Amino acid sequence: MPQSSREIVKRCLTFNFPERIPRDLWILPWAKIHHPQAVAEITRRFPNDIVTTDYSGSPSSLGKSDRYKVGYFTDEWGCVFRNILEGAIGEVETPVLQDIADWKSIKPPYELLPTDTNKAYDTISRFYDQTDRFVLANCCPRPWERYQFLRGAENAMIDMMMPDDGPVELMKVIHDFYLKELEFWVKSDVDAVWFMDDWGAQDRLLIQPSLWRELFKPLYRDYCDLAKAYDKFVFMHSDGNISDIFEDLVEVGIDAVNSQLFCMDMAELAKRVKGKITFWGEIDRQFILPSEDTQAGREAVRKVVSHLHSQSGGIIAQLEFGLMANPDTVVAVLEEWDGK
């Protein structure tokens, strides 16, 4: 009897010999706007094994306007983003928290949490029961990114060098909200929760690894401990070169990490953590996926497989059909993954 999508993903995460490499294609709004036919064809040919549950929390009056339209939009925390390309979220121009001393003015959007939890859990359970795919929670704690959205990237970086007198308190405000959100989700019918924070620059971590361990590793450990208490898998995404902290991610209990493998030395990563964590993709978004060179896309898959794959699991065939990605290259990558 063939394994279901859910079983394939679970076997992959637990190194228990899935019958094939699970698939997870991320389709960003930009791709849906600019390549609707290609998106339809690709999703028909290469169905995902992983899906996000459709319950998304209570309706909020805080977020204003469409977050993917050109112009300005205000998110649920009051951060104002400027978008200059339809289908892609832009940048915060003017941070709401100009002075860290005013950290008490930040009010997390607790109204997003469900008031009728039983009804919410019923909705999530219905979704779960109707699919054989691996289900991710529809929430995504991002303490560092949220901190940057509130303070601006430059202020946030400098705050990390002087964490007392405000930064630690603000981080706690943010972290407490995300813990509350996760407390809801870990009790629901999902297979995994996930969180994200972009920690890497092109060639190194954004901040000193020792500082990351002191300030942020405990937050992620809290998320993982909570998830594990309810037998949920934990996924994490981070852009950039995060080679320095891979062992830390293993240690806190993350099961699968989505990272920019092509910024890092895959052979070295394999020596250190292969078999201890699942690589949730990816294929290079900077050069390979936007390129018309479909052969380069296929070779990229072969490179990932040669370094990081084993028959017991540890690889999810994840890639992003996002900004400026070439549809033909996306198809070539998916075909190559399917042949493995």
Place this chain on the structure above:
Amino acid sequence: MKGQDGAAEITRQLLEAGVSADDVLRKALMVGMNNIGDKFGRGEAFIPELLIAARAMNASMEHLKPYFDSGEVQHKGSIILGTVAGDLHDIGKNIVRMVLEGDGWKAIDLGSNVPTEKFTDALKEHPCSIVGISALLTTTMVNMEATVREIKEEIPNTRVFIGGAPLTQAFSDKINADGYFPDPHSFAKYISSDK
């Protein structure tokens, strides 16, 4: 460092003690910036350290501004900076600006998502300036090609340099820019030695 005098206070004290502004700049501030730049180049320092050093340098430069204005201290030259059209990510460009100002350059910062005509207008206002353009994304770095070409067509002999996470010297060569630098300090060293 909490509770201790910062770079701005020490700069003021040195000037009040009769140390020349030029010596404060070249024998103290620029030495410190070079140290942090070298550490960054060796992978021993990270972005927050660069930012803190650059902000300290800028605070000190406020005390040196009157000496630049009077001509007692000369700028090495002027540089026009901006992120390429379509790109809003400006932290890298801001670090470059702070480092270059700390290295004695006059920086004209045009901000982010800068169209070509803003670069050329600034060049007309500040003739003989160098231009520095940054991009974070591979999707926006392609816009650099037209920007570099149009700047050079309208104001020949302008030197245009590029930087940003996904860029390479090969890309710089391809679009006929005058060079790519992976970090602000190697850029500062190059243009200072190439004046």
